[in-house]
Amino acid sequence: MLFDMLATQRQERILAEVLAHGAVRVADLVEALDVSDMTVRRDIAELARAGLVRRVHGGAVAPESPSRATEEPGFEAKRTWSSAEKTAVARAALADVEPGQSIVLSAGTTTWLLAQLIVADPALRPLTVVTNGLHVADALHGQRDLEVVLTGGTRTPSDALVGPVADATLGALRVDRAFLGVHGLDVDGATAPNLAEAATDRALVRCAAATTVLTDHTKWGTVGLARICGLDEIDTIVVDTGISRDARTHLEAAVDRLVLADPADGTTPAGVRTTPTGANP
Known part of the structure; x- marks a missing residue:
């Protein structure tokens, strides 16, 4: 139960960062949350499955963020x-x-x-x-x-x-x-x-x-x-x-x-x- 609660708190923190800044890097989250690279990537994967963020190389972005290599919004x-x-x-x-x-x-x-x-x-x-x-x-x-x-x-x-x-x-x-x-x-x-x-x-x-x-x-x-x-x-x-x-x-x-x-x-x-x-x- 404690692990689940901490995971939820981490994911809320990650989502807050993405909503505030449009994007977040795994390396920055590892330092800010004091957890492993693997833990951060697992949290991002959970948020992505829920449709709350989009996974990109090295981090996560808001679902509407223009970060794909060939994406060119109006x-x-x-x-x-x-x-x-x-x-x-x-x-x-x-x-x-x-x-x-x-x-x-x-x-x-x-x-x-x-x-x-x-x-x-x-x-x-x-x-x-x-x-x-x-x-x-x-x-x-x-x-x-x-x-x-x-x-x-x-x-x-x-x-x-x-x-x-x-x-x-x-x-x-x-x-x-x-x-x-x-x-x-x-x-x-x-x-x-x-x-x-x-x-x-x-x-x-x-x-x-x-x-x-x-x-x-x-x-x-x-x-x-x-x-x-x-x-x-x-x-x-x-x-x-x-x-x-x-x-x-x-x-x-x-x-x-x-x-x-x-x-x-x-x-x-x-x-x-x-x-x-x-x-x-």
Whole structure:
């Protein structure tokens, strides 16, 4: 009876973590619950059988979480996931935008939020923005001293423009900084859910003098079908404070600058913490 009670308590704790953060890693649960790897995996399997979580490599996610390697939900669906975290990340990333720059914003919900913040701050203009995101372009449209270049290309379910046309446009451009939203991020770098989107994102990174990746903590450990770039090709990563301690330690060692954005911070940048990692000398 005691074992059953403890198992129930553990599973409730695991479910609470998944509901709060969208995903959880086995390694983090082993440390937090002070139990074996096998015990955690058994608890996750029980929750998965009940339909409360979905098992993935290395952990568990909410049933609706976009973590499958090739799954590409629509924009409206993704917009509702981790919205507070994405807003905090976009707000922190705004510090890397300066008037007179040319920048490129990838398609995505977090870059869309960044575009809205750019529109709301006239002090950032003049500004040239290249994008392969239809929603990003719509957010920026019609603003004075804000030039928007849309790449063209083939439209994906998430309203990104990808393929040879988009790649050729990006290949002909040189910008100051790329702001890249990603499907997944792990120790090997950033990934996308399909080959065409990954190729266009690679072109986006190559056309920029510096790259800032925008991600919420639920993307860590997610591995998409196709690789975009390694961590050594990323200058700055902006992520919310929900990122695990192990992930933070790894990212601090791998990139030049790690920026932690606090979703509880409200509307000011006071909750943003920057770690100059000293990586990639």
